[in-house]
Amino acid sequence: MTKITAAISAVGKFVPEYALTNKELETMVDTNDEWITSRTGIKERRILKDKDKGTSYMAIKAAQDLIKKSNIDPKEIDMVIVATATPDMLVASTAAYTATEIGAVNAFSYDLQAACSSFLFGMSTASRYIESGRYKKVLLIGADKMSSVIDYTDRATCIIFGDGAGAALFEPNLEGLGLQDEYLRSDGVGRNFLKIHAGGSIAPASEETIKNGEHFITQEGRTVFKYAVSSMADVSEKMLTRNNLSKDDVDWLVPHQANNRIIEATANRVGLDSEKVMVNIHKYGNTTSATLPLLLADYEKDLKKGNNLIFAAFGGGFTWGAIYLKWAYNS
Ligand code: COA
Numbered sequence: 001m002t003k004i005t006a007a008i009s010a011v012g013k014f015v016p017e018y019a020l021t022n023k024e025l026e027t028m029v030d031t032n033d034e035w036i037t038s039r040t041g042i043k044e045r046r047i048l049k050d051k052d053k054g055t056s057y058m059a060i061k062a063a064q065d066l067i068k069k070s071n072i073d074p075k076e077i078d079m080v081i082v083a084t085a086t087p088d089m090l091v092a093s094t095a096a097y098t099a100t101e102i103g104a105v106n107a108f109s110y111d112l113q114a115a116c117s118s119f120l121f122g123m124s125t126a127s128r129y130i131e132s133g134r135y136k137k138v139l140l141i142g143a144d145k146m147s148s149v150i151d152y153t154d155r156a157t158c159i160i161f162g163d164g165a166g167a168a169l170f171e172p173n174l175e176g177l178g179l180q181d182e183y184l185r186s187d188g189v190g191r192n193f194l195k196i197h198a199g200g201s202i203a204p205a206s207e208e209t210i211k212n213g214e215h216f217i218t219q220e221g222r223t224v225f226k227y228a229v230s231s232m233a234d235v236s237e238k239m240l241t242r243n244n245l246s247k248d249d250v251d252w253l254v255p256h257q258a259n260n261r262i263i264e265a266t267a268n269r270v271g272l273d274s275e276k277v278m279v280n281i282h283k284y285g286n287t288t289s290a291t292l293p294l295l296l297a298d299y300e301k302d303l304k305k306g307n308n309l310i311f312a313a314f315g316g317g318f319t320w321g322a323i324y325l326k327w328a329y330n331s
Contacts (some may be wrong), residue, residue, distance in 0.1 A: 016046045058163065252299070278299050308325075
């Protein structure tokens with residue numbers, strides 16, 4: 001029997017219209033465009049201003065973009081995974097609502113949370129369902145409304161994060177294209193370096209937690225940076241060596257967009273020139289679960305069937321990893 005591999009057959013995206021520029025941030029906290037640009041590579045980030053709209057709003061828009069472009073019938077979707085660190089609410093799942101709103105009435109769905117590695121880990125999950133032979137269309141959406149957990153008086157975080165969503169459809173492939181290999185890791189040593197402390201079971205919402213601003217994301221940037229640089233570079237290199245790929249065999253590096261210096265360090269370790277590295281951090285900042293699918297959507301027209309893509313991500317937890325995927329279509 002021919003082996004079933006899990007390939008990405010379509011992508012879609014959504015980013016809110018409002019662009020929060022470095023210049024505007026200068027009026028909010030003690031920072032400047034030069035510092036942000038040189039330390040992170042970010043020039044602006046998109047913000048979903050509507051107070052009554054959550055992550056699902058963007059997830060739905062990204063999924064609808066994919067459905068429209070690929071002309072699929074949403075009734076054929078078997079499963080919807082929403083990778084997110086900012087679900088609409090703790091319970092019920094953002095994915096269940098999203099699936100219903102896009103007309104995926106025959107699908108089951110759930111959320112997946114691994115901070116900035118959510119989409120990468122979701123690629124692994126989606127692929128297993130496809131490879132099993134039981135499911136034919138798995139929709140993986142990475143979406144985050146980071147502005148809902150940002151303290152806009154904290155210059156260590158407010159300059160970095162933005163809102164957005166991207167979607168990818170996974171389908172069976174009989175030509176050997178799609179996901180080839182993965183190496184995924186986690187380590188609870190990172191728990192306190194990057195977190196939203198309150199609002200969960202360890203510190204439920206209270207007057208005290210609100211007063212202390214514990215529902216906002218906090219990070220020890222320097223520590224996270226060090227772990228991210230070495231981890232993303234290590235796993236990317238591992239993907240090449242254990243699949244006998246030289247740097248010339250790699251067509252694209254698809255790195256999580258947290259900081260341009262982390263992206264460059266990863267690319268340098270595997271010897272890739274900048275033209276093979278997908279980057280859109282200058283436009284969107286770090287959109288957490290949405291960075292990888294937003295890259296795919298932005299670079300879709302440059303991707304060719306058979307291209308070798310190396311995905312790499314690092315996030316809170318800590319969580320990190322790399323995936324080797326062969327692109328399956330020309331757009
Ligand atoms: N504007 C201006 N100055 C700032 C600043 C800002 N927004 N934020 C920090 N600084 C200052 C610091 O106070 C410090 O000043 P000091 O030397 O007088 O104490 C100086 O700049 C350097 O701070 P540091 O934290 O060492 O900067 P950095 O080079 O590590 O850059 C980050 C900070 C947050 C951009 C960087 O650490 C980073 O990207 N970390 C990883 C974040 C990440 O990836 N998070 C998501 C995980 S997926």
